[in-house]
Amino acid sequence: MTLRNKKIILAITGSIAAYKAALIVRGLIKAGAEVQVIMTAAATDFISPLTLSTLSKRPVYSSARGEDDWNNHVELGLWADAMLIAPITANTLAKLANGHCEDMVGAVYLSARCPVWFAPAMDLDMWAHPATQANVAKLQSYGNHLIDVADGELASGLSGAGRLAEPEEIIAVLESHFGHETDLAGKKVLVTAGPTYEALDPVRFIGNHSSGTMGVEVAMAAARRGAEVELVLGPSRLKPVHPKLNVTHVISAREMYAVCTNRWPATDIAVMAAAVADYRPATVAEEKIKKKGGADESFSLELVRNPDIAATLGADKRKGQLLIGFAMETENGPANARRKLVDKNLDAIVLNSIREEGAGFGEGTNKVAIITADRERKYSVKPKTAVAKDILDVVVELQA
Numbered sequence: 001m002t003l004r005n006k007k008i009i010l011a012i013t014g015s016i017a018a019y020k021a022a023l024i025v026r027g028l029i030k031a032g033a034e035v036q037v038i039m040t041a042a043a044t045d046f047i048s049p050l051t052l053s054t055l056s057k058r059p060v061y062s063s064a065r066g067e068d069d070w071n072n073h074v075e076l077g078l079w080a081d082a083m084l085i086a087p088i089t090a091n092t093l094a095k096l097a098n099g100h101c102e103d104m105v106g107a108v109y110l111s112a113r114c115p116v117w118f119a120p121a122m123d124l125d126m127w128a129h130p131a132t133q134a135n136v137a138k139l140q141s142y143g144n145h146l147i148d149v150a151d152g153e154l155a156s157g158l159s160g161a162g163r164l165a166e167p168e169e170i171i172a173v174l175e176s177h178f179g180h181e182t183d184l185a186g187k188k189v190l191v192t193a194g195p196t197y198e199a200l201d202p203v204r205f206i207g208n209h210s211s212g213t214m215g216v217e218v219a220m221a222a223a224r225r226g227a228e229v230e231l232v233l234g235p236s237r238l239k240p241v242h243p244k245l246n247v248t249h250v251i252s253a254r255e256m257y258a259v260c261t262n263r264w265p266a267t268d269i270a271v272m273a274a275a276v277a278d279y280r281p282a283t284v285a286e287e288k289i290k291k292k293g294g295a296d297e298s299f300s301l302e303l304v305r306n307p308d309i310a311a312t313l314g315a316d317k318r319k320g321q322l323l324i325g326f327a328m329e330t331e332n333g334p335a336n337a338r339r340k341l342v343d344k345n346l347d348a349i350v351l352n353s354i355r356e357e358g359a360g361f362g363e364g365t366n367k368v369a370i371i372t373a374d375r376e377r378k379y380s381v382k383p384k385t386a387v388a389k390d391i392l393d394v395v396v397e398l399q400a
């Protein structure tokens with residue numbers, strides 16, 4: 001009952017994903033929350049207010065209905081501990097970004113004093129459009145929290161970014177906000193995330209498929225739990241925003257190394273989730289490298305080792321500092337992870353196997369084991385938001 005007695009406004013707008021709102025209501029109620037559903041007129045075409053009022057055990061307020069609604073939006077805005085807009089359409093994003101309030105959702109949004117989360121759902125091209133992206137950035141600049149879209153099959157038949165985050169993930173975000181509001185308060189947390197790009201010449205690089213999601217989730221969860229978070233992020237499309245989060249963008253392993261070694265002395269907890277390139281080209285050509293011979297020409301590249309950031313921090317670790325690493329293994333996972341735990345002087349290592357279904361790069365979910373000197377904790381496949389919470393729970397336990 002992690003959301004016991006929390007008052008949550010769930011605003012539903014007119015996307016086909018609105019049917020998932022039933023699962024969100026059920027999940028929130030199961031977690032102990034009181035849920036007040038409000039809907040746009042368009043949303044009522046996709047899911048019946050009767051379904052939602054039955055699940056939430058409260059009348060549903062929608063702009064489609066008459067004056068006898070509880071249309072005192074100010075009162076509703078003051079009542080809530082959180083407002084969740086899920087799904088939010090491109091249209092409602094545009095309206096809220098510009099302060100329009102001709103319907104219930106807009107009016108309550110403007111009146112709400114509580115934190116606001118929004119989970120978009122739309123077709124991939126609508127999501128990718130610069131107008132939509134600008135509206136998302138605007139809402140984030142007002143301090144509202146994005147629950148990012150997932151990648152996958154869309155109702156249009158196309159496939160790509162634009163799916164509503166899974167209801168379980170949406171609920172995990174709220175749980176991590178309310179469940180542990182302050183157990184990392186005052187702590188300085190350093191997180192690395194994303195890939196690194198190692199330049200070959202001005203246009204080419206060696207990189208990897210890391211999306212940065214896992215580390216960004218850890219950084220956001222730590223910020224929500226009260227920590228001051230420094231996120232050192234390799235090239236990634238993610239743009240996390242939180243008042244307690246400072247993001248430094250880097251490209252190469254050596255840049256990431258420089259930022260991390262500089263911050264480490266003032267850090268309490270470091271979580272190294274980046275997929276750092278182990279090697280980089282020995283030289284970076286000043287001009288674009290040209291092919292020379294015919295079709296059978298070969299080209300070999302000399303690579304040199306990059307510094308190991310985690311191992312460097314581990315070698316310099318003071319009493320009281322915690323260092324958490326990740327291991328992505330294709331074979332002998334636990335044994336290799338345990339060796340890295342010792343070699344890099346880590347306090348815990350998060351093992352994920354890319355061979356496991358639902359684990360690894362780019363997926364919204366992950367399946368991990370967290371290994372410490374004395375224990376191996378195994379977890380089921382879950383959204384990365386929920387994995388981030390598990391990792392921080394272990395951190396808090398290790399600090400005790």
Ligand code: C5P
Nearest residue numbers: 272273274276307308309310325326327
């Ligand atoms: O040795 P391996 O690359 O498997 O170790 C993975 C862990 O070490 C991750 O936590 C990763 O972020 C970190 N690492 C690092 N610097 C490197 C290589 C890995 O910080 N050059």
